[in-house]
Amino acid sequence: MRRGFYIIAGLGLLVYINTFFCSFQFDDTPSIIDNHFIKNISDLQNIWNFWPCRFITYLSFALNYHLHGLNVFGYHLFNLSVHLASGFFVWWLVLLTFSSPFMKEDKIAKHAGPIALFAGLVFVAHPMQTEAVTYIVQRAASMAALFYLASLSLYVKSRLLRDEKSSSIQWKFYYIAAALTAIAAMFTKEIAITLPLMILLYEFSFLNPRKNSNWKYMIPFLFAVFIIPATMLMTKSVNFQEMHRTAEGPASISPIHYLFTQFRVMVTYVRFVFLPINQNIDYDYPVSKSFFEFSVLSCFFLLIIILFTAKRLFLKYRLVSFSIFWFFLTLLPESSIFPIQDVIFEHRLYLPLAGYSIFLVSGVYYFWGRNNMRGAAVLLTIVTVCYSVLTCQRNKVWKDEIVLWDDAVRKSPHKARAYNNRGNAYGKADNLALAMSDFKKAVELDPDYADAYYNRGVSYGQNGNFIQAMSDYSKAIEKKPNHAQAYYSRGVIYDKHGDFLQAISDYNKAVGIKPDYADAFINLGAIYAKKGNFDKAILEFTKAIEAGSKDVEVYEDRGSVYAQKGNFYAAMSDFTKAIEIKPSYAETYYDRGVFYYHLEEYDKAWVDVHKAQDLGGVINPQFIKALKQASGREE
Numbered sequence: 001m002r003r004g005f006y007i008i009a010g011l012g013l014l015v016y017i018n019t020f021f022c023s024f025q026f027d028d029t030p031s032i033i034d035n036h037f038i039k040n041i042s043d044l045q046n047i048w049n050f051w052p053c054r055f056i057t058y059l060s061f062a063l064n065y066h067l068h069g070l071n072v073f074g075y076h077l078f079n080l081s082v083h084l085a086s087g088f089f090v091w092w093l094v095l096l097t098f099s100s101p102f103m104k105e106d107k108i109a110k111h112a113g114p115i116a117l118f119a120g121l122v123f124v125a126h127p128m129q130t131e132a133v134t135y136i137v138q139r140a141a142s143m144a145a146l147f148y149l150a151s152l153s154l155y156v157k158s159r160l161l162r163d164e165k166s167s168s169i170q171w172k173f174y175y176i177a178a179a180l181t182a183i184a185a186m187f188t189k190e191i192a193i194t195l196p197l198m199i200l201l202y203e204f205s206f207l208n209p210r211k212n213s214n215w216k217y218m219i220p221f222l223f224a225v226f227i228i229p230a231t232m233l234m235t236k237s238v239n240f241q242e243m244h245r246t247a248e249g250p251a252s253i254s255p256i257h258y259l260f261t262q263f264r265v266m267v268t269y270v271r272f273v274f275l276p277i278n279q280n281i282d283y284d285y286p287v288s289k290s291f292f293e294f295s296v297l298s299c300f301f302l303l304i305i306i307l308f309t310a311k312r313l314f315l316k317y318r319l320v321s322f323s324i325f326w327f328f329l330t331l332l333p334e335s336s337i338f339p340i341q342d343v344i345f346e347h348r349l350y351l352p353l354a355g356y357s358i359f360l361v362s363g364v365y366y367f368w369g370r371n372n373m374r375g376a377a378v379l380l381t382i383v384t385v386c387y388s389v390l391t392c393q394r395n396k397v398w399k400d401e402i403v404l405w406d407d408a409v410r411k412s413p414h415k416a417r418a419y420n421n422r423g424n425a426y427g428k429a430d431n432l433a434l435a436m437s438d439f440k441k442a443v444e445l446d447p448d449y450a451d452a453y454y455n456r457g458v459s460y461g462q463n464g465n466f467i468q469a470m471s472d473y474s475k476a477i478e479k480k481p482n483h484a485q486a487y488y489s490r491g492v493i494y495d496k497h498g499d500f501l502q503a504i505s506d507y508n509k510a511v512g513i514k515p516d517y518a519d520a521f522i523n524l525g526a527i528y529a530k531k532g533n534f535d536k537a538i539l540e541f542t543k544a545i546e547a548g549s550k551d552v553e554v555y556e557d558r559g560s561v562y563a564q565k566g567n568f569y570a571a572m573s574d575f576t577k578a579i580e581i582k583p584s585y586a587e588t589y590y591d592r593g594v595f596y597y598h599l600e601e602y603d604k605a606w607v608d609v610h611k612a613q614d615l616g617g618v619i620n621p622q623f624i625k626a627l628k629q630a631s632g633r634e635e
Helices: 002-019 028-033 044-050 052-068 072-097 109-125 127-134 136-163 168-186 190-206 212-235 255-274 294-313 318-331 352-369 373-397 401-411 416-428 432-445 450-462 466-479 484-496 500-513 518-530 534-546 552-564 568-581 586-598 602-614 621-631
Strands: none
Touching (some): 002 072, 028 136, 072 109, 109 373, 168 190, 318 352, 352 373, 373 401, 432 450, 450 466, 450 484, 484 518, 500 518, 518 534, 518 552
C-alpha cells in the first residue's frame, strides 16, 4: 500500500515542483492578502464570520498566514499536500470498491491494483487540476474534495468491515471518521452538499442497501445534506431570494439563463477532461438565453444520451457506469439553476475528475486490458505522461500575474476583465503606460465595467492627473453605486486638495458600503484631528483598529491625539503598541520619549530618544538639551 502512495506522491511532486514560488493571483488578493479576517488565527469567530460555509478553508489560510505571513511557498506546499492526499483517497476508494459484494467477482477485479494506481495517477497528473492546486485560493475546491473522498472511502471501509462481522470497535472507528470528515467537507466548500447522494449512489452500485440495518447507518449521512443550507440560513450569509452571498452582489445572469448555459458548459467540461488543451483562467463564454438555441438543445440531448448510456452499462460495466454518474453528480452544485457570476471555471472540475479518472482507467481495462494487460498499462502510462507534461507546461503560466493574464488576453481577446486584470498586473510592476492601455481597452470592450474605470483612475492618479482620476472614480460610482474603493479614492483626492467636507462624505460612503474599511476610518480620523475635533478623531482611529488595521501609523496618530487632549497614559499605550508592530519606527520612539519626559520618567525618555537617534530619526536638539537638564546628564 505504501508503494502505491509513494508513486502517486512522487508524480504529483514532479509535476507541481515548478509552482512553489508562483505568485498570488486574482482572488488571492481579497481572500488572503487583504483579508484581515484571517490575520489572527486565535480569533475563530472572526474567521467564521467571513464565510461560515467555508470556515475550514479560511482557517487553513489563517494557519498559513500565522506560520509564514505572505510567503507563497507555504501556501503552495499546503495546496500540493491536499492534492496528493486526494489522489491517495481516489486510489484507496478504487481498491475498496473491488472488495465490495458486486465487484470482487467482476472480470477486471484481478487487475484491481493497477486500476487503482492508474486512477490515482491520472487524477493527480491531469492538467485541468492546475487551477485548483496552483491557484492558491481554490484550495477550497481541493480541500472539499479531499474531505469528500476521505468520507466516502472511510464509509465504504466501515461498511465492508461490518458486513464481514469484524471487530465492532474497528468498523465504528471508520464510521465515526467518515462522519467527521463529512462534516468537515460541508464547512470547506458548498460542493460537498452532494456527498450524501454519492453515498446513496455508491450503496446501490456496489453494496447491499436493502437490509434495514444498512439504511439505519446511512440516515446520519443523508441528513448531512441539510448542513449547508441550514448554516446559510442561520448565519444569514446568503440571500436566498436573489441566490447570492450577502457579502457579494447578485449574479448578472438569471437562474434560467444560467441553466441553459450550463448544458453547454457541461459538454465543454467533458471535452476538457478528454482533451485538456487551450486552458484559460478567464473564458469568454457566451450566455444562452433560450433552450431552443441549437447549441443548447444539442448539448442537452448529448447529456441525456451520455446518462442513458451510463444506465445501460450499469449491470455489465458497473464501475464505468458509476464513474459517469459521479462526474455529473459532483458538477451539479455549480452547474445547475443556481447562478454564479462566472459560468465556467476549471477548478470546478477538481472533484468530477475523480470520476473521470476511474472511468478512463476502468474503461481501458474493461474493453482492452482483460485480454492485453500489458497493452492497457502501456496506454495508461502514455496518457499519464502526456497529462503530466501538459500540467508542467500549464503551471508555467501561473508564474506571475502578467504571464497569466497575458495568456488570458490572447485566448479571450474580447473579454474586458482579462485586459483589466493584466492592467492591474502591469500597474503593480510600475509599468503605467501598459496598464493605462489595458484599462482603456477594457472600458472600450465594456463601457459599463466599473472596475476598469476605477483602475484607470488609479493610474491617472499615479501620473498626477487628478482631474481625470476624479472623473474615472465618479464614472465607476455611476456604474457601480456600491463601489467602496472608488468612493475612498475620490475622497483621498478631495482630502489632498483640502476639500474636507467632500472627503468626509466620500469616506463615510465607503465605510457605509464596507464597514471594515480601515483605511477610510484612518483618513477620517486624520481629518478630524486636523480640524481639532479630537473626540471624533479618536473614535475613527479606534474603528480602524477594530476593523483589523495593523498599520503602525493608526496607533501613532491616535496616540498623538490622546496627547493633545492631555491623556498621556493613553498616548503612551498607543506609542508602545506602535513600537510592538514596527520596532524600527524611529518617530514613535521619539514621541514616546517626549511623553516620558512630560511624565518625569527621564531615564525611560533618555532610552527612547537614543533609540530614535540610532534608527536615524530626526531629533530636536533643544529637547535633548532640556532632557539632559531635567535628568541631570548635563556635561
